[in-house]
Amino acid sequence: MTVPLIEYKPASRPLPPEQREEVLASPGFGHHFTDHMVTITWTEDAGWHSARLVPYGPLPIDPANMTLHYAQTVFEGLKVHRRPDGGLAAFRPEENARRFQASAHRMAMPELPVETFISACEALVGQDRAWVPSRPGHSLYLRPFMFATEPGLGVRASREFLFVVIASPTDGYFAGEIRPLSVWVAEDYVRAVPGGTGAAKTGANYAASLMGQAQAVAQGCDQVVWLDALERRWVEEMGAMNLFFVYGERIVTPELTGSLLPGITRASLLTLAGDLGYEAEEARISLHDWRRDSADGSLTEVFACGTAAGVAPVGSVKTALAQWSVGDGRPGEVTMRMGEALREIQSGAAADTRGWMREM
Numbered sequence: 001m002t003v004p005l006i007e008y009k010p011a012s013r014p015l016p017p018e019q020r021e022e023v024l025a026s027p028g029f030g031h032h033f034t035d036h037m038v039t040i041t042w043t044e045d046a047g048w049h050s051a052r053l054v055p056y057g058p059l060p061i062d063p064a065n066m067t068l069h070y071a072q073t074v075f076e077g078l079k080v081h082r083r084p085d086g087g088l089a090a091f092r093p094e095e096n097a098r099r100f101q102a103s104a105h106r107m108a109m110p111e112l113p114v115e116t117f118i119s120a121c122e123a124l125v126g127q128d129r130a131w132v133p134s135r136p137g138h139s140l141y142l143r144p145f146m147f148a149t150e151p152g153l154g155v156r157a158s159r160e161f162l163f164v165v166i167a168s169p170t171d172g173y174f175a176g177e178i179r180p181l182s183v184w185v186a187e188d189y190v191r192a193v194p195g196g197t198g199a200a201k202t203g204a205n206y207a208a209s210l211m212g213q214a215q216a217v218a219q220g221c222d223q224v225v226w227l228d229a230l231e232r233r234w235v236e237e238m239g240a241m242n243l244f245f246v247y248g249e250r251i252v253t254p255e256l257t258g259s260l261l262p263g264i265t266r267a268s269l270l271t272l273a274g275d276l277g278y279e280a281e282e283a284r285i286s287l288h289d290w291r292r293d294s295a296d297g298s299l300t301e302v303f304a305c306g307t308a309a310g311v312a313p314v315g316s317v318k319t320a321l322a323q324w325s326v327g328d329g330r331p332g333e334v335t336m337r338m339g340e341a342l343r344e345i346q347s348g349a350a351a352d353t354r355g356w357m358r359e360m
């Protein structure tokens with residue numbers, strides 16, 4: 001650890017191996033947690049200190065804890081994959097560490113050094129190695145997060161924070177089969193505004209998204225799609241995933257305007273697209289373009305991407321006034337090839353020519 005561990009306390013009663021194997025047979029997403037967690041404290045006078053590896057369990061919380069009232073909290077999500085030789089590797093953890101710093105900066109929180117973020121992940125994965133699934137497509141999802149721990153009701157930045165990493169085995173977000181998603185375009189709600197916190201991975205953005213997602217489900221759709229807050233016409237992102245629009249051999253993703261999350265999967269696919277012979281571009285895409293280009297057939301596929309679910313095809317779109325499908329509504333070839341290229345690097349089936357996988 002780059003911040004020395006002051007306490008190393010392995011669980012006295014970890015989940016018995018038979019029960020762990022039962023969980024690993026069908027873990028779902030975010031339901032089960034490994035035996036341990038890592039915590040590191042920050043205080044204004046001492047900076048980062050008191051790193052601990054302790055059994056997974058509840059954290060004591062003061063009723064006046066500032067996070068509960070004013071939402072000063074940030075998080076990350078990254079995956080550790082089991083390789084064909086049994087070794088373990090995380091996908092681009094440095095990128096998550098850097099985004100964690102950017103999120104913290106936006107929320108007036110201290111920035112955790114990149115190497116400390118990674119060594120905390122390594123310490124947890126090293127301890128809970130047996131929890132990293134070996135079934136194809138399954139992985140260990142790491143959830144680093146940080147929150148204000150100072151009690152007090154005055155609205156200001158906390159002077160104390162706790163950084164925590166927990167881990168959860170997963171079989172993917174939309175589990176199993178590749179079924180095209182149906183999306184609902186939120187026109188009554190906005191997720192993020194210019195100058196706001198949309199580009200930070202902070203709890204309040206997700207709280208703000210829940211009504212839109214509930215509306216999507218009430219409309220019979222899988223996921224909500226967000227538009228920009230000012231003009232209400234530019235497509236930003238979908239739920240907790242970024243979007244790509246496929247025009248034959250050209251793929252386009254909404255540019256980073258400051259109100260959508262700069263996804264690491266998004267950035268990786270922009271890079272990988274060239275390897276597969278596609279032309280990749282960041283641009284503004286309007287809801288109107290989406291509908292018109294679907295109708296005239298120039299828009300051949302749309303897919304969403306993110307750490308939790310990888311690459312997921314979008315088959316149909318619904319708004320208050322219209323409904324249409326993309327391409328033939330089935331997973332397209334470009335979507336499948338992009339998803340496959342990413343999975344092959346992560347699983348170790350393809351060479352990691354860019355050094356994206358970090359052994360743990």
Ligand code: PMP
Nearest residue numbers: 240241242261263264265306307
């Ligand atoms: N947008 C939002 C709002 C998200 O929460 C996520 C998940 N982190 C993404 C996009 C995709 O980002 P990534 O590829 O880094 O997982």
